[in-house]
Amino acid sequence: MNNSPSSFLSVLYRTIVTHSVTYFVTGVIASIILDYPARMVRPDIAPIIRNITDPILIASPLFQPLRAALFAIVLYQLRKVLFGTRKGWLIMWSMLVVVGILTPFSASWGGVEGMIFFNLPLNDHIEGWPEVFSQTLFFSIILTYWVNHPSNKLIRLLLIIGFILTMLLPLVVLLKK
Numbered sequence: 001m002n003n004s005p006s007s008f009l010s011v012l013y014r015t016i017v018t019h020s021v022t023y024f025v026t027g028v029i030a031s032i033i034l035d036y037p038a039r040m041v042r043p044d045i046a047p048i049i050r051n052i053t054d055p056i057l058i059a060s061p062l063f064q065p066l067r068a069a070l071f072a073i074v075l076y077q078l079r080k081v082l083f084g085t086r087k088g089w090l091i092m093w094s095m096l097v098v099v100g101i102l103t104p105f106s107a108s109w110g111g112v113e114g115m116i117f118f119n120l121p122l123n124d125h126i127e128g129w130p131e132v133f134s135q136t137l138f139f140s141i142i143l144t145y146w147v148n149h150p151s152n153k154l155i156r157l158l159l160i161i162g163f164i165l166t167m168l169l170p171l172v173v174l175l176k177k
Helices: 008-033 036-040 060-077 088-102 112-117 122-126 129-148 153-176
Strands: none
Touching (some): 008 129, 088 129, 129 153
């Protein structure tokens, strides 16, 4: 395990790649398993969420590097707690779950405030948890491992290939429209 704090560029690069790939993969799997296309056209949901065929929704993986760069700013500042320690992944995951999913500062779908403010059944909030909990778990485990083991060529290769595919697939779909 690498005990020295990583540079900002190292954390930034790994955060962008890891988040983008885990976001895309868990999103595709959740869309299939949780049948998002059917949920998105429900009369109570359709007015507040884009259809799965909407070009902006299809392009959403392309926006994830920017989102991940914002994450990296915070993760870098917490690098001594998150990286180089055995339970860094668990600290990161619990932070993302509590602050990012369950108690964000705005009313969001699946969060406590969303359950209060949105006029949706409780199960609509909870049904999305498997996707966001698993994505943040995979992100936390993979990112902390990769930062702690920067010379691991296999993980770098797999994630770079995954990142390229994550960026190319939405472009291919959008160009076919």
